Structure formats: C-alpha cells, structure tokens
Amino acid sequence: MTTFFDLFVAHSSDPDVRDDPTWADRRFLELVATSPFHPWRPGEPVAAKGERILIGVATWSGYDMRLLDAIAEAYLQTQVDFTTIDVFNVADCGTSNDFACYYPGPIQITQTPTAGLWKEGQFDSFLQGQAARQELIRFFDVGSVEIVGFVNDWIKGRALAQ
Amino acid sequence: MAFQINLGGEGEISGVLNQQGRWVVTAFGWRSSQTGESIAELVRSRHDFLIADNVALPLPDRVADEVITNNIPPVDSITWLGPTVQSSEIRRILKSGGRWIHNGVVRFIKP
Numbered sequence: 001m002t003t004f005f006d007l008f009v010a011h012s013s014d015p016d017v018r019d020d021p022t023w024a025d026r027r028f029l030e031l032v033a034t035s036p037f038h039p040w041r042p043g044e045p046v047a048a049k050g051e052r053i054l055i056g057v058a059t060w061s062g063y064d065m066r067l068l069d070a071i072a073e074a075y076l077q078t079q080v081d082f083t084t085i086d087v088f089n090v091a092d093c094g095t096s097n098d099f100a101c102y103y104p105g106p107i108q109i110t111q112t113p114t115a116g117l118w119k120e121g122q123f124d125s126f127l128q129g130q131a132a133r134q135e136l137i138r139f140f141d142v143g144s145v146e147i148v149g150f151v152n153d154w155i156k157g158r159a160l161a162q
Numbered sequence: 163m164a165f166q167i168n169l170g171g172e173g174e175i176s177g178v179l180n181q182q183g184r185w186v187v188t189a190f191g192w193r194s195s196q197t198g199e200s201i202a203e204l205v206r207s208r209h210d211f212l213i214a215d216n217v218a219l220p221l222p223d224r225v226a227d228e229v230i231t232n233n234i235p236p237v238d239s240i241t242w243l244g245p246t247v248q249s250s251e252i253r254r255i256l257k258s259g260g261r262w263i264h265n266g267v268v269r270f271i272k273p
Contacts, residue, residue: 158266
C-alpha cells in the first residue's frame with residue numbers, strides 16, 4: 001500500500017501539481033477520507049473510550065507519508081477497534097502556537113510526525129520526530145516496515161535513474 | 163571535486179538542519195528525525211554544518227554544482243517554523259550547468 005506515499009511522489013515530480021501550493025493539502029484530505037484514519041479538527045470531540053492517537057504529518061515528508069501507509073495497512077489487518085486514529089496536516093498550523101489546539105500543554109513542535117496519546121479521553125503523552133515515528137511503529141507492530149529505508153531508497157533510485 | 167549543498171529537510175544522508183527552528187539548534191538538544199543522532203554525533207561522523215538564515219543563503223553566486231532538497235517544506239512558502247528555502251537563492255548559488263535535485267528528481271538545470 002503506497003496511497004499516501006504516492007502523494008509525496010506526485011508532488012515531488014509531477015509538473016502538473018508540484019507548483020500548486022495547495023494541491024498536496026487537498027489531496028491529503030481526499031486520501032484520509034478513504035483511509036481508516038479520521039481527519040480531526042480542533043473543536044471536535046475526543047474519543048472518550050479506549051485509546052486515541054492523534055498524528056500530525058507533513059505532506060512534503062516522504063517519511064511521514066510512508067508511515068501513514070504502514071499504519072493504515074497494519075490497522076486494517078489487525079482491526080484494532082479499541083484505538084481511534086485521528087490525523088491532521090501540519091500545514092494547517094500557520095504558527096507554532098496553533099499546535100496548542102491539537103495537543104495540550106506547553107509543547108514546541110519542531111519536527112514531524114507528531115503523535116499524542118489519549119487514554120479513556122484523557123491526554124497521556126506526546127512525542128515528535130524520530131521518537132514519534134519509532135513509537136508509532138512499535139504501537140502498530142509495523143517493525144518490519146523500514147520507513148526511512150523505503151523513502152531513502154526511492155529517492156536514491158530516482159536520482160540514479162536520471 | 164563537485165561542490166554539493168544539501169538543503170534537505172530531514173537528513174536523508176547527513177542529518178540536515180534546514181527548516182528547524184533556531185531554538186532547537188544546540189549541540190546535544192536537537193536530534194534528527196531520521197536517525198535520532200545529535201549534532202555532536204553527526205559532527206563526530208564527519209558531517210559539516212552551515213547554520214544560517216535559509217532565506218538568504220550565505221554563499222556566493224555560482225558556487226554549487228548541485229543543490230539537493232529532500233523532504234523539505236514547499237519552497238518559496240511559509241510554515242510554522244518560518245519562511246522556507248527560496249528557489250531564487252538556489253538558482254543564484256548554482257554554477258552554470260549546476261543542478262537542483264528535489265526528492266531525487268532534477269528540478270532545474272542552470273543555463
């Protein structure tokens with residue numbers, strides 16, 4: 001499954017869309033609508049039961065896009081119905097202060113992906129960057145998927161092909 | 163020897179710092195998204211860093227054979243971290259015949 005990664009690929013190389021500043025953001029919402037993820041927006045309710053994970057990703061990050069593909073695949077295979085996976089596009093945050101609408105507490109966002117965990121409706125923990133990626137990989141048991149290697153190999157492959 | 167400048171966002175090779183807020187640029191505090199290495203660890207493994215304003219690159223005209231941008235926020239835009247890399251600057255620092263490679267794809271060759 002390379003649904004989200006295909007967005008990254010298209011925006012990297014397709015001349016019809018790469019210079020459109022909003023194409024990736026629009027396409028991201030379309031893809032989320034057909035995925036097991038829920039596009040969460042500030043003000044919407046938080047799942048009161050079970051675990052809820054809120055993942056923030058950048059559409060320009062191949063690593064983030066590949067991560068979503070891996071999680072979606074694992075989620076669909078295991079049917080982890082006690083976990084709600086909300087996602088959002090970090091491009092929706094124009095300033096660092098905007099992240100306060102997504103994660104409680106004094107958190108300074110410097111890297112993606114971002115990941116917050118809620119248990120029984122209560123905020124539990126937050127991670128970002130490589131630490132968030134590693135924790136999400138562990139949580140969804142997608143350890144066999146080499147997120148970083150996949151993206152790096154793709155980029156190197158494109159470079160060698162030219 | 164070709165002069166290659168990597169402006170990549172998440173450090174596909176060298177743990178690049180571009181697009182990181184200046185508050186995270188400390189020798190031990192910042193860790194790259196990809197590998198989790200600190201700046202100090204990357205320096206020890208012989209990476210060179212240029213910490214500078216990304217809007218006005220502190221490099222002379224026509225100096226680079228290749229500029230690489232991988233996994234960076236859209237050029238010529240603004241994110242929550244501030245302004246992103248300017249395509250005009252990439253074009254300025256490239257030599258004639260120099261290439262700008264974005265996510266492995268040649269995006270521009272300087273005439």
